[in-house]
Structure formats: structure tokens, C-alpha cells
Amino acid sequence: MDERQGVILAGQLSGNAPAGPGYLAWLASRGFRQQQFITSGLVVDVADSGIDNGTTIPGHAGLYVSGNTGLASRVAYARLEGTPNTSSTLAGCDGHGPLTGHIIGGYNDRATGFPHQDSAGYRYGLGIAPFVRLGSSVIFDPVDWTMPDFEDMFSRAYSDGARISCDSWGGVENGIYDADAQTFDALVRDVQPAGSAVPAAGNQGMVFVMPAGNGGSSAQTISSPGTAKNVITVGAAENVRSLASDQGGGNAAGTDGCGFGDPAADNANEIAVYSSRGPCTDGRGKPELVAPGTHVTGGVPQAPTPLDTGMALACYDASWICALPGGGSAGNVSNFFPLGQQWYSTGSGTSHATAAAAGGAALVWQYFANRGWGVPSPAMMKAYLMNSTRYLTGTNANDTLWSSAQGMGMVDLDRAFDGTPRLLRDQQGVDTFTNSGTSRSFTGAVCKAYLPVRITLSWTDAPGSTAGNAYKNDLNLSVKADGKTYLGNVFTGAFSTTGGVADVRNNVESVFLPPGTTGLVEITVTAFNINSDGVPNVPPTLDQDFALVAYNLAAVNISAINKVSATNYATRLLSMTNTQYRLEFTRNLATNPVLWTPIVTNAGTGGEITLIDSGNGMDPKRYYRVVQP
Ligand SMILES: [Ca+2]
Ligand SMILES: [Ca+2]
Ligand SMILES: [Ca+2]
Ligand SMILES: [Ca+2]
Known part of the structure; x- marks a missing residue:
């Protein structure tokens, strides 16, 4: 990804722009460490055109632990799904799968300016979850669809540690719930069904993150299977990144190879014009969320022993990403951004917003592990992400939720991990x-x-x-x-x-x-x-x-209040207003949890007393207010 995209997702804004470089430090401040991801073994499946060179020993340093090719690779698997087409390859020669993979999990802590940092110090290709492992399920090899069997494919991914799948692809953009949407709705609940390549008894959940599509700004343009009910569908807001000539781009207007100029990437509170809009044809709200999706930078597949300025695989042609105007064929200098190097390129589309949201999902999943909250279900992952959004107020936003443009808002990792x-x-x-x-x-x-x-x-x-x-x-x-x-x-x-x-x-x-x-x-x-x-x-x-x-x-868990006696829990009255009594329990209930339920005391008053827990870990002593209606 793009450190600018990361800082925006982290909610670190100054006006409508990212507040400054420092995404890795922000992650550390929220308690994220590489070792946690090694311990959990979490893999994000990337169902796309391949990551880097198509092996688990990629050429790009950003796909290794700490961006160091001397340490472990973070590519867990790389395999073709479906039926190979002519000239089939697992390498992401078209640029799409590599860009997706780096947006989710690329690592870059270089502090040497060009070619790894922009003029303001933001790292190119620094992913949202730069510690997570990635699995490559190749379904475009690299351009043609391989017609994968979804049940086989994702049962294998789950078996190899994937709990989140980034699916930056889709079909017709018309808001219709079709057979593919139906299939994915079933897979969210049980991704290892009977009859699949790796079946398992019971339910095995998978979080699917999918693009809204690039059919906006007309209404009802969500693509399938993003129309599915149980997946997380992601629209594109604006990233803030100039591709102008003085920033390494190809022209003064900062126009990329898809025709999006700098005005499409200059305000983190605006929705991208092209982002597909809800609702679905049956009136269900879509998208669920948005993330920055214009002028996003990410890695390019690398040849063995790249130069200091990088060296793309010979097959790399940037044919399925925007890159810069004039790019799109092998050997073209405009396949890269910034110009003059071959480590990174750029793209605009809900594909890239989706990858950012998938990276955010990986952090949420790991956060549950870090907190000892157990393994979140796909329903919980979706609820948690949609619950912690930031409302966008700019052009094409500033509307009523659930919005057909911004969904429930921008992924907000700052709120997600604010404690x-x-x-x-x-x-x-x-x-x-x-x-x-x-x-x-x-x-x-x-x-x-x-x-x-x-x-x-x-x-x-x-x-x-x-x-x-x-x-x-x-x-x-x-x-x-x-x-x-x-x-x-x-x-x-x-x-x-x-x-x-x-x-x-x-x-x-x-x-x-x-x-x-x-x-x-x-x-x-x-x-x-x-x-x-x-x-x-x-x-x-x-x-x-x-x-x-x-x-x-x-x-507030109130039960068995009759078991609480003055002997066990000596209390004193801290304050009393007309109907509210604030009591202090001298015993620390945080370390001696007690279940509570509402009771009717009838203690001469006929009133009902409710105990309200106002602490829950925020205070070593637990305070309870008593409300007597
Ligand atoms: Ca099963
Ligand atoms: Ca049942
Ligand atoms: Ca704009
Ligand atoms: Ca309802």
C-alpha cells in the first residue's frame, strides 16, 4: 500500500489530508508487533493475479519480515486455482495481484528518500498490516479468468491458515444478487463444506472483503459477488497523493493511466466518483465501508537480485493497474510510479480500497487475539469494522447513513483500537x-x-x-x-x-x-x-x-444479588441525589467477578433497585450507581 493510505485509515488527519508519516510507529502505539502475527499464524488470502514472482520466495523485500530478504518470507502459499489458460503463470505480471498484496501487507521502513519515500517522507508500498502473511490464490493467470471452484479454493486457503480473503474482482455492476453471491454467502459461514477439496465437520468461517465495483457514480452499480449479504463490500474514498511531474508522475495534472488526476486524490473526506453505489436491487444497503482508493502505491514483482532502484520481472506489463499514462506494455517506463525506479507502481479503483480494508481486517483479527477475546466470527469482524467507522463529510458524502456512497463510513483503525x-x-x-x-x-x-x-x-x-x-x-x-x-x-x-x-x-x-x-x-x-x-x-x-x-x-451483568451481603461486600454511600445512589464496594470486583441481575428489593419501598456498573476495568475499584425509579 501506501503510507498515506495507512495514515488516513489510522484516522491521523490534518484537515482533509494525512497528518504526516509515521504509520509503523502508530501501529506500535496500538500494541501491534510482528511476533504476534508469527504466533497467530494469520494468513490473508489474496484471490487475484498472483503475488510478486508467483513463489513463496518473492523478489520484493517488502514481502519479508521487516522488509528484510534475510528474514522469513511472508508469502504462505502460491498456487493456481481453476483451469490454467494459455501462457499461465503464478507471477503477477499484470501488476494487480502484487499491488493488492502490498496494500494489505507490504513492509517499508526505509528512510532514504527516493525511491522508497515520497517528498514528504511517506513510504511507498507500506501496507496496512505489514506483519501479516499473505497467501496467493491465482484466479487470473495473469489476465484471463481461470474459472476456479470457490469451495475447493477457499477450503484450501482456510486449511493453510487464511481467515480473511481479499477478493478484488467482480462481475456485472448492477446490484443483482446472483448465484456467485449465494455461494459466497454460504462460504462465509462454512468455507470447508462437505464435498470441497478440504472438507471439515461443522462450520469454519471466512471473512470475505470485496470491492463495490468501479461503476459509479450511478446508483445500483454494486458488482457481484459484492452484492452478497455476508461479505464486507468496500467502496473507494479518495487517497491523498499527487502524481504530478514534480512528485514523480507523468504530467503536471497528476493524471494516472486510468485518467484520474490529482483532484481525484486530494481529499480524504471525499468519495471517488467511480466508486460503485448501492443499494442492491432488493434495497439492501451497500457498500458496507469505504477506504482510500485513488493514486494508491504498491509493489511491483521483482526479478532476482534487483538493483537499488528495483528491477521488475521481465513479464511485468502493468496491464491491469492504472500506473502512469502510456504504460501498460512490458518494458515501458510508465509502468512505474514514481518514474525512474521499478519497485513501485500505482492504481485507482475499489480493488485497492478493498485491499486496504482487508489489511484493516487483519489488524482487527489480530487485535482480538492480542486482547484474549478469542477468534472473531465473520459476523463479528463485520460488526466491529462497521461499528468503528469515520463519517465522511466531503463531496459525494455528507449524507445519511447507511449511505449508498460511503456505506457506514471510512474504516477507522484509530477508533477500532482506541481501548x-x-x-x-x-x-x-x-x-x-x-x-x-x-x-x-x-x-x-x-x-x-x-x-x-x-x-x-x-x-x-x-x-x-x-x-x-x-x-x-x-x-x-x-x-x-x-x-x-x-x-x-x-x-x-x-x-x-x-x-x-x-x-x-x-x-x-x-x-x-x-x-x-x-x-x-x-x-x-x-x-x-x-x-x-x-x-x-x-x-x-x-x-x-x-x-x-x-x-x-x-x-452490566447483574445476577444473584441476594448473595451479596454486607459481610462480603462492605459498601459506603458516596453520594445520593433524588433517585440515584452511588455506592463503593470495598472488595475489588474486577478481580472477583460477580454476576448480577436486576432484582426487586421491596425493602419497604416497593421500588426496584438497579445496580449500574460504571467501571468495567477502568478503575481498580468498581463503582456502582443505584437508581431507584
Ligand atoms: Ca465445514
Ligand atoms: Ca441450524
Ligand atoms: Ca477530490
Ligand atoms: Ca431487521
Whole structure:
């Protein structure tokens, strides 16, 4: 990728531009280390035209640990899927697969200016997750489609450690849910189904990150299988990078080989004109997210023992990336950006935004491991990413969520890893619905009033019908805060608004409240209509699980209050207003967790006392407010 793209995803902005180089330091500040990825073994599958030279010993240093060819390669596998075409190769000669791979995971810490840094010090080809391993599933060899068997292909990828697949490709851009979308909806839940190349009992989840397409700015132009319900579909916002002549580009206007000039890459709050727009033909919202996708730089496949200025593989022709005007044939100087070197090139398209989001997904996956939160389900990955977005306010954005242009907003890794408490529930058996009309409720206490409260519900739906509406099981999100009730996906601009009607179409629902929300927040998930086998391979036939992310809420788990006595938990009254009592428990409940549930005390008052956890790890002593309505 491109360090400018990384700094934007990290939310480090100055106005509409990245605030300055330092993405690797930012990653370190959020606790990310190479060793964690070595320990977890996470692989991001790159279903594309091949990474670098088509082997697990790439020529480009950026695909090795620490950018050092003397250390381990981070290419886990490289293989052809489907049927080889004439002159088939695993090498990414067209430039697309290599660019994708470097955007996800390229490493560059060089501090020597040209050819590894631009004039402002940003590294070319520094990926979003520069520690992760990459697996190459070649489905364009390098230009023609190999007609892969998706079940075989991704069952192999999973078997080799892939939990996220970056699929920067797609078909017709018309918003239609077709057989491919159906296949991917099934694979998200179980990527090793019976009959596949590497079958396994039960469900094995895979996160698929897919492009919206480049059919914008007309409405309803999402490409399949990005129209699938369970994948994460990514639109393109603007990166901020000049390709003008004085920056190493081919002309004063900074126009790239696809015709996009510098105005298409000058504002991190704008949506790229070409980015495909939702909704799908059945009214489902798309895309889910956006990431910077114009004038993005990444690596070029390298010959053995490249020069200091790099040396592209002889077959490299940049035929499936923009590069610079005049490029696109082997040996052309305009196949590269900046001019005068052969390590890097550039592209514009939702392919490159998708790769950035896939890199972000890799960081989220590892963050769960780092925090001891277990392995996130695809539904949780989607909920977490969509929950931590940044609302874009520029041209083609500044609209009401869920937006057909910006989805739920820009991937925001700063919020994703800001350490603010979140209430998380990930496909827990006790939460699974088996009947329409039932519901689950969760109560949280707002941790920091100066931050927003953001709640996202996501579920992996059963594959839909290719005729009519694709949506099946229907869950509803409802949130009560500050005495008001908000329904999922009822927004005005960036925030939820009261009123409206329950969303019957989307299998992600969000409620975003601005800073200033206080007290208890009640979240209710209702199974409005359970008509399908949402959890295949697990009885019963009709069921649905879900993932829930509630940002800036600390779980309030209240049960067995009768077990709490003054003996066990001596308390003192800290303050008392009309109806609120703040008590301190002298025993540290953080290290002695106790389950709580609401009770009716009837202690001479007839009132109900609710204990509110306002701490949840933020304070060595746990404080509880008592509200007597
Ligand atoms: Ca299976
Ligand atoms: Ca612009
Ligand atoms: Ca619903
Ligand atoms: Ca089931």
C-alpha cells in the first residue's frame, strides 16, 4: 500500500489530508508487533493475479519480515486455482495481484528518500498490516479468468491458515444478487463444506472483503459477488497523493493511466466518483465501508537480485493497474510510479480500497487475539469494522447513513483500537434464536460521556434466493438511551434518530448516538422472523445467531444479588441525589467477578433497585450507581 493510505485509515488527519508519516510507529502505539502475527499464524488470502514472482520466495523485500530478504518470507502459499489458460503463470505480471498484496501487507521502513519515500517522507508500498502473511490464490493467470471452484479454493486457503480473503474482482455492476453471491454467502459461514477439496465437520468461517465495483457514480452499480449479504463490500474514498511531474508522475495534472488526476486524490473526506453505489436491487444497503482508493502505491514483482532502484520481472506489463499514462506494455517506463525506479507502481479503483480494508481486517483479527477475546466470527469482524467507522463529510458524502456512497463510513483503525470499553457478544449459543418473536436484552453503562455510543448488530444470514429479495432471517436492533428509543439503521446524517420503522432488509443494523449520552443504555435484539437455517450444521433447522458490538458501553451483568451481603461486600454511600445512589464496594470486583441481575428489593419501598456498573476495568475499584425509579 501506501503510507498515506495507512495514515488516513489510522484516522491521523490534518484537515482533509494525512497528518504526516509515521504509520509503523502508530501501529506500535496500538500494541501491534510482528511476533504476534508469527504466533497467530494469520494468513490473508489474496484471490487475484498472483503475488510478486508467483513463489513463496518473492523478489520484493517488502514481502519479508521487516522488509528484510534475510528474514522469513511472508508469502504462505502460491498456487493456481481453476483451469490454467494459455501462457499461465503464478507471477503477477499484470501488476494487480502484487499491488493488492502490498496494500494489505507490504513492509517499508526505509528512510532514504527516493525511491522508497515520497517528498514528504511517506513510504511507498507500506501496507496496512505489514506483519501479516499473505497467501496467493491465482484466479487470473495473469489476465484471463481461470474459472476456479470457490469451495475447493477457499477450503484450501482456510486449511493453510487464511481467515480473511481479499477478493478484488467482480462481475456485472448492477446490484443483482446472483448465484456467485449465494455461494459466497454460504462460504462465509462454512468455507470447508462437505464435498470441497478440504472438507471439515461443522462450520469454519471466512471473512470475505470485496470491492463495490468501479461503476459509479450511478446508483445500483454494486458488482457481484459484492452484492452478497455476508461479505464486507468496500467502496473507494479518495487517497491523498499527487502524481504530478514534480512528485514523480507523468504530467503536471497528476493524471494516472486510468485518467484520474490529482483532484481525484486530494481529499480524504471525499468519495471517488467511480466508486460503485448501492443499494442492491432488493434495497439492501451497500457498500458496507469505504477506504482510500485513488493514486494508491504498491509493489511491483521483482526479478532476482534487483538493483537499488528495483528491477521488475521481465513479464511485468502493468496491464491491469492504472500506473502512469502510456504504460501498460512490458518494458515501458510508465509502468512505474514514481518514474525512474521499478519497485513501485500505482492504481485507482475499489480493488485497492478493498485491499486496504482487508489489511484493516487483519489488524482487527489480530487485535482480538492480542486482547484474549478469542477468534472473531465473520459476523463479528463485520460488526466491529462497521461499528468503528469515520463519517465522511466531503463531496459525494455528507449524507445519511447507511449511505449508498460511503456505506457506514471510512474504516477507522484509530477508533477500532482506541481501548474504549465495548460490550461484545459473538455468536454465543445462549443468544441464538430459534423462534420468531423472541428477544435478547443487554444493558450497558456509558463509560465516557465525551465519546459517542455506537451499537452494531450483524448476523450471517442463510444464502438467499436469486429471484426476488435475497434477505432471509430478520433480526431487529432497538436501543433505549436517555429515555428515547432508537431503531437500527434509522439515521439522519451521521447519527440515529428516533421514530422510523424496523429495517426488514439488512443483516447489519446500527444505532450511532453522538457524544453526551449518559447512564444506562438498553439494547434489545429481537428475532422478528426466523424462517431459515441461519446456523447450518447445528440443529435446529430454523435458527439464527448474531454478533453485537456496543462501543463505549461497559457490560452490566447483574445476577444473584441476594448473595451479596454486607459481610462480603462492605459498601459506603458516596453520594445520593433524588433517585440515584452511588455506592463503593470495598472488595475489588474486577478481580472477583460477580454476576448480577436486576432484582426487586421491596425493602419497604416497593421500588426496584438497579445496580449500574460504571467501571468495567477502568478503575481498580468498581463503582456502582443505584437508581431507584
Ligand atoms: Ca465445514
Ligand atoms: Ca477530490
Ligand atoms: Ca431487521
Ligand atoms: Ca441450524
